[in-house]
Amino acid sequence: MYNKAFLFNGICSKPEKLRQSLSPADRDKYDTYVEEVFKRYGLNPSMIDNKKTDRLVAGALMSTIADRVVYEAFREKGIVPQIGCGYSSGLVGACACFSSISYDVSYDIIFCNRNTVLALEQNDKHFDMGVIIGMDGNDISEIIQSTGESENVVIGSVNSRICSMITGREPSVARVLEAATNEGALKAIKMNVGMAYHTPLIEPYASAYQKLVSEVDYKDPEYPIVSVFTNEPMMTAEEIREEQIKDIITPMRWDLSIAKMEELGVTEFYDTSADGAIKKFSRLKKRSSKIYTYADM
Numbered sequence: 001m002y003n004k005a006f007l008f009n010g011i012c013s014k015p016e017k018l019r020q021s022l023s024p025a026d027r028d029k030y031d032t033y034v035e036e037v038f039k040r041y042g043l044n045p046s047m048i049d050n051k052k053t054d055r056l057v058a059g060a061l062m063s064t065i066a067d068r069v070v071y072e073a074f075r076e077k078g079i080v081p082q083i084g085c086g087y088s089s090g091l092v093g094a095c096a097c098f099s100s101i102s103y104d105v106s107y108d109i110i111f112c113n114r115n116t117v118l119a120l121e122q123n124d125k126h127f128d129m130g131v132i133i134g135m136d137g138n139d140i141s142e143i144i145q146s147t148g149e150s151e152n153v154v155i156g157s158v159n160s161r162i163c164s165m166i167t168g169r170e171p172s173v174a175r176v177l178e179a180a181t182n183e184g185a186l187k188a189i190k191m192n193v194g195m196a197y198h199t200p201l202i203e204p205y206a207s208a209y210q211k212l213v214s215e216v217d218y219k220d221p222e223y224p225i226v227s228v229f230t231n232e233p234m235m236t237a238e239e240i241r242e243e244q245i246k247d248i249i250t251p252m253r254w255d256l257s258i259a260k261m262e263e264l265g266v267t268e269f270y271d272t273s274a275d276g277a278i279k280k281f282s283r284l285k286k287r288s289s290k291i292y293t294y295a296d297m
């Protein structure tokens with residue numbers, strides 16, 4: 001039914017790395033978009049010149065803008081999506097690129113994460129996320145249980161059979177990562193983002209964000225977007241709205257979303273992250289399938 005899928009990343013990559021990965025022409029386009037968007041929100045394109053509170057949201061905006069630039073580059077090459085999926089805040093970029101919302105609205109949604117950062121600071125809450133490579137989800141669940149951190153840490157996403165993201169209270173995330181290393185994980189990386197997406201723990205501090213995404217005027221997407229929760233294609237504005245409301249407070253299954261798209265016939269995946277991040281943490285089941293990155297162009 002579908003052949004080409006576009007994949008949109010969240011906010012994991014370093015902004016400077018994204019920019020360096022772009023061609024000179026696309027870098028100019030990226031710089032123009034960043035200047036326009038950052039002027040609107042009173043942010044400085046130089047990350048170091050922003051207040052600490054603004055750095056996370058500035059980096060998230062840069063990731064979303066970079067995805068847009070890569071999406072447009074693929075389209076200029078005549079590569080047209082038939083379906084897509086967004087990892088975490090990549091859902092916002094997918095919605096914009098697939099015309100369910102405008103790009104300006106997508107930036108408003110990303111910028112609204114600033115309210116969550118401020119709420120965490122005001123309540124002296126310390127959250128974080130981490131990545132564990134070289135263990136499956138069942139092993140990680142057992143480690144979370146054995147460390148006694150079940151109420152403080154969850155698996156935010158099973159990305160593939162060898163890569164998962166954990167999320168929760170900062171000291172607890174650090175403890176689980178250390179335990180995973182001791183149990184033989186190839187890598188256990190603390191992300192140091194000060195946030196805990198994809199866990200209900202963040203919900204009390206994300207009321208402004210949740211209000212915004214529930215009130216946005218969504219349209220039916222131009223192409224279906226696969227849910228990272230039900231792993232089924234979403235084709236209506238209301239389905240997109242419900243996905244956005246669940247997005248940052250609910251654990252997801254990226255691995256099952258990829259598998260679902262392959263089941264629907266997708267053999268060509270296009271990673272819209274400038275540095276090919278999605279390809280690094282995703283695994284395809286069928287040998288006939290392939291993930292293409294910006295660098296492949």
